[in-house]
Amino acid sequence: MFETTVEVIIICIKVGVAGMVLFSLPIPLTWVERKVAGHIQVRLGPFRVGPHGILQPVADMVKMLLKEDVIPTKADKWLFMLAPIMTMVPAFAVFVAIPVGDKFTLPFIGKDITLYMSDMNVAVVYILAVSGLSIYGIIFGGWASNSKYAVMGGLRSAAQMISYEVAMSFAAVGVVMLSNSLSLVEIVKSQSGGLFHWNFLYLPVGPVWFMIFFIAGLAEVNRIPFDLPEDEGSLAAGYHVEYSGMRFAFFMLAEYIAMVTISVLAVIFFLGGWDDPTGVIPLPPILWFVGKVAAFIYLFMWIRFTLPRYRYDQLMTIGWKILIPVSLVCVLVTGLMRI
C-alpha cells in the first residue's frame, strides 16, 4: 500500500512539474523569439520593459488577461469556446510519453526515479496520434468563428497537417526501423555511445530521414516557411482571426508547445536524446537533452526570420511529390540495410 502511495505521489509530482514547465515555457520563448528576430533582421526587438525587454512577456501576459474576450455574434458559441482547449489538451497529453532522461537516484533515500511518466511500448504511434489531434482545435476554431478567413485558414491547416502527417509518420517508421523499438526510451538507448551511433548519422538514410522529419515537423507546427494557415497577406490571421484575449493565448501556447514537441522528438529520434556526443564531457544527461532541444528551437526561429513563405500549391507539391516518394524509397533502402 505504502509503495503504491509513493508511486502515485511521484507521478503527481512529475505531472505537476511537467505541466508547470510547459505552461511557463512560452514566457521565455516569446521573448527569445522577438530578440532573435531583432538580431537577425538588424533591429532592436523589445527594449523598453526591463533590461533588454526581459519583462516584455509579463507585460504581454497582463495585456492578454485584461483584454476583452470577444465572441462573434454569429459564432457557434460552444465550439468557439471549446476549440482553444481542444488544441491545448493534446499538446500537453503528448508529454505523457516523452522521456527527458533515463533515471536518477534520489540522494539519501536511494530510490530510483525515472525521468518519464510512462514508457509505453507504443509511444511513437501514441505521440503521432495524439499530436495529430490538435488539428481539431484549429478546424473547429476556424469553423465556429463563422468567418471566411477563419474557415479558409482552418481548411488549409487541415489539408496541410494531414498531408505532412504522412511524411512525418514515414520518418517515424524509419526511426523505428533503425532502432527496432516503438518505445522512446529504447530508441534513445539504441543510440547511446556517442555521435556516430546516432540515427542522424546512420548513413546513408539517417540524414534523409532527419530532413524529412524536420521539414514535415515545420509544416506540422505551422511555422514559416509553411505557415500558410495564418498567412497575414491573404488570410488576415487565419483560423484564430476572431479570437482575442486568453483564448488567443491558448492557441499561441499550443503552438509553442507543439514547436517544443517537434524539437524534443527530433532530438530523441535522431540526435541521441540525452546521450553525450563525445563521451568525455561530464555533464548531467538532462543538460545535454535541454541543450539539444534549445538549439533546435533556435533553429526554428532562425528559419522563421530568414525564409519567405511558400505558396499553397508549392506546399502541397513538396509534401506529396517530394517528401512522400523520397520516404518510400528510404523505407525500402532502410529495410534492405536492416535485414
Added chain:
Amino acid sequence: MIFGIKDVIAVLPEITVAGAASCLLLVDFLIPRERKSAVGVLAIIFVIFAAIFSIFLMGTDVMGTTVFAGMFAVDGFSTFFKYVVYAAAVLSIMLSFHYVKEEGINAGEYYILMLFSLSGMMVMASAKDLLTVYVGLELMSLPVYVLVGFMQGDVRSNEGAMKYVILGAFSSAILLYGISLIYGLTGSTGLHAVAAVLSSGSVNQGALNVAVIMMVAGFAFKIAGVPFHMWAPDAYEGAPTPITAFMSVGPKAAAFAVILRVFMEGLGPAYGKWQIMLAAVAVASLAYGNLTAIAQRNIKRMLAYSSIGHAGYALLGLVAGTSEGVSSVMYYMAVYALMNLGVFAVIIMMRKGGQRGTEIDEYAGLAKSHKGLALVMLIFLFALAGVPPTAGFVAKFYVFMALIHKGMVGLALFAVLMSAVAAYFYIRIVMLMYMREPVKEFELAHSRGIYYVLAIATAGTVILGVYPGFLIELAQKASLFP
C-alpha cells in the same frame, strides 16, 4: 511460419491481375486520351494470362490444398468461380470499348478499377477464412462503387453510386457484426475451425442465431436479395451500362461463391438455422423481383429486378443444402453470366448518339429492320425466362431437381410459378420487337467487341442448353463435396 514458393504459386492468378492493375496505372500515363482502349486490351490480355495460370495450377500439387496459413484455398470450386468472373470481366471490358467513347468517359482507370474489382472477386472465390472473405469482399466492392459513379456529369450515376456505397458499407458493418459474434462463439475465423466447434454443439444458440441472421442479412445485401435489395435498381440504372452488366454478373457470382463456402463449410452444422432464413430471402426475392419487374419501363431497371429474381433462384439451390444443390448454383451462375451479358450487349448496341436504348419502348419494331439482332435478343430473353432449349431452362431445372430431391416440393412449385410470371415481362419485350412497328430509324453501335460478346454469349446460351452435360459435370466435380 515461413512462406515458400508454393504459397506464391498458389496465388499467381491473383498476383497477375492485381499486379496488372498496378502496372497499367503507370502505363495509362503514356497513352493519349483518344486511345485509352489500349488499356482495356492490355487488361484483357492480363486476365487471359491469369486464366492460363489458373489452368496451370489445376495440374500442380497445389490443387486441393490451402495456403497462407489456411487463409486461401486452391480447389476446383474456386477455379470454377474464377472462370466465371474472368469471363464476366473480359466480356464486360469488350462491351465497354464503344460505350465509354459514346459517353465520354474513356479513362484508363475505368479498366484498371475493373481489374482491381476482379482481383477482389478472385480472393473471395478462394477465401477460406472469414478475414479473407471480408477483405476480398471490400476489394471487390470499392472499385465497383466508383465505377457506378464513373459518369461524373450524370446525376443518376452519382446518385446510384451514393446509394450503393452507403448501403454497401451498411451491409458490410452488419456482416462484420455477425462475423465478430462467430469469432466470439467459436474462437476462430477459419471456416474449418468454426465448423468443428459448431458441430461439437457447445455454443450459445441464441447468440449463434443472431450471428447467422446478421451474416445472412449482410450477404443478402451483396447479392441483392429481398429485403436487402434497395440499392440494386438505382445502382443498375445509374451505372454505365457495361458496368451494370459487370456488376450484375461478376460480384454476384463471387458473392455466391463466398456464400456457398461460408454457409456450407463454415456454418454447415448450423444448417437448420440458416436454411429457413435463406429460404425466406429466396422466396421474397422471387416474388418481389419478378412481380416488380413487370411494372418497369426502363430496361436496365427491369433487368435489376430480374437479377433480384435470379438471385432468388440461385439461393434455392443453396437452401437445398446438398452437393447437387451446390453444383446447381454453380451452373446457374455460369449460365446467368452468359445470358445476362448477352442482353446487356444488345442494350449497349442500342446506345448511339441521341438514342439511349434504355427505355423498353425504344425496342419496338426492332425485328423489322434488324432481324439478326432481334433473334439474338430473343434467345437471351428466352434464356432468362427459362424457356427450353436454352441454357436458362437447364439451370432452373437443375435447381428445381435439387430441391425436389431434398423433398422441398412446395418451394420448387413456387419457383416454377414465379418463372411463369417472369416469362411475362421477358416475352413482352419479344412481342414489342416482333409485333410493333418501329417508331423511328434504329441506329446501332457497331463495335467488334460487342460482336464478339454477342457471338460468345449466344453460342454459350444455346450450346449449354442443348448439351448441358459437360458444364454440369464440371460443376459437380468442382462442387464443395465431390
Added chain:
Amino acid sequence: MIPVAWPIALGAILFMIGVAGVLLRKNIIVMLMSIELMLNSVNLNLVAFSYHLGDLRGQIFAIFTITVAAAEVSVALGILIALVRNRRVFNADKMDTMRG
C-alpha cells in the same frame, strides 16, 4: 478484470444506435458517421473476444476493419463530392432522380 458481457453489451448498444442513425437520418454525412459507429462496435466486440479468448485473431481483424473502413470512407466521401458538384443535395430522400 472487466467481465466479457460488459464490452459486448456496450458494442451491441453502439451498434443499434448506429443502425438507428442510418435508418433515421437523411443527411448523408451523418449516415456515414453512423456506419462508422457500427464498425466501431464491431471492433469493440472483436477486441473484447480477443482479450477473453487470449487469442490474437480478434485484434488483427480489428486492425483490418479500421483500415478498410478508412478506405471505404474516402471512396464514399469522394462520391459525395461528385454528387454535390452536380446537384446540391445532402439528404438521402432528395436523391429521387430515379424511381420505380
Added chain:
Amino acid sequence: MEKVFFLIFAAVAVGSALAVVTLKNPVHSALALIACLLQVASVFVLLRSPFLAVVQVFIYVGAVMVLFLFVVMVLDIRQARMEAFPQKERWFVYAIVPVITVELLTVILGKGFPRLGPGSTEATTVEVLGKALFTEYLFPFEVVSVLLLAAMVGAIIMVKKRWD
C-alpha cells in the same frame, strides 16, 4: 477500479453516440463521434490492447474524422444542415430499435460465451502483433494493400475534374 473506469467510458461513449445520431448539425455530430471513438479507444486500453487503441486514435480520429470535417467544410453544408428531426414517417424505427437492442442484449448475453476465459492481465505487445501480421495474416495484409491502392485511385477519380 477498472470496472469504474469502464463504466465511465461506456457511459460517455453511449451518450456521445446518441449525440451523433440526434444532433442536427453534422459538425456537432462529428465532434460527438470523435468523443465516442476516443472513449472506445480507452476501452481498448482497458482490454489490454494498447496498440489497437493508438491505431484507433491515429487512423479514425486523426485521419478519417478530419476527412469528414474537411468534406463538410469544403461543401459548406451549413445551409443543408437543418432537417426535420424526428421524422414522422419513420416512426416505426423508434419503436423497433429499442426492442431489438433489448432482444440483442438478452439473446447474446443470456447464455454467455462458454469458450471465453477471464482474460489475461498482460497487454498485447506490438512485436507479437507485428509478427502475426507478417506471417499468419500475410495474405489478407497484401490484399488490404491492394485495396488501399484501389480506394485511392477510386477516390481521386471521383473527385478530380476529369475533363470539361
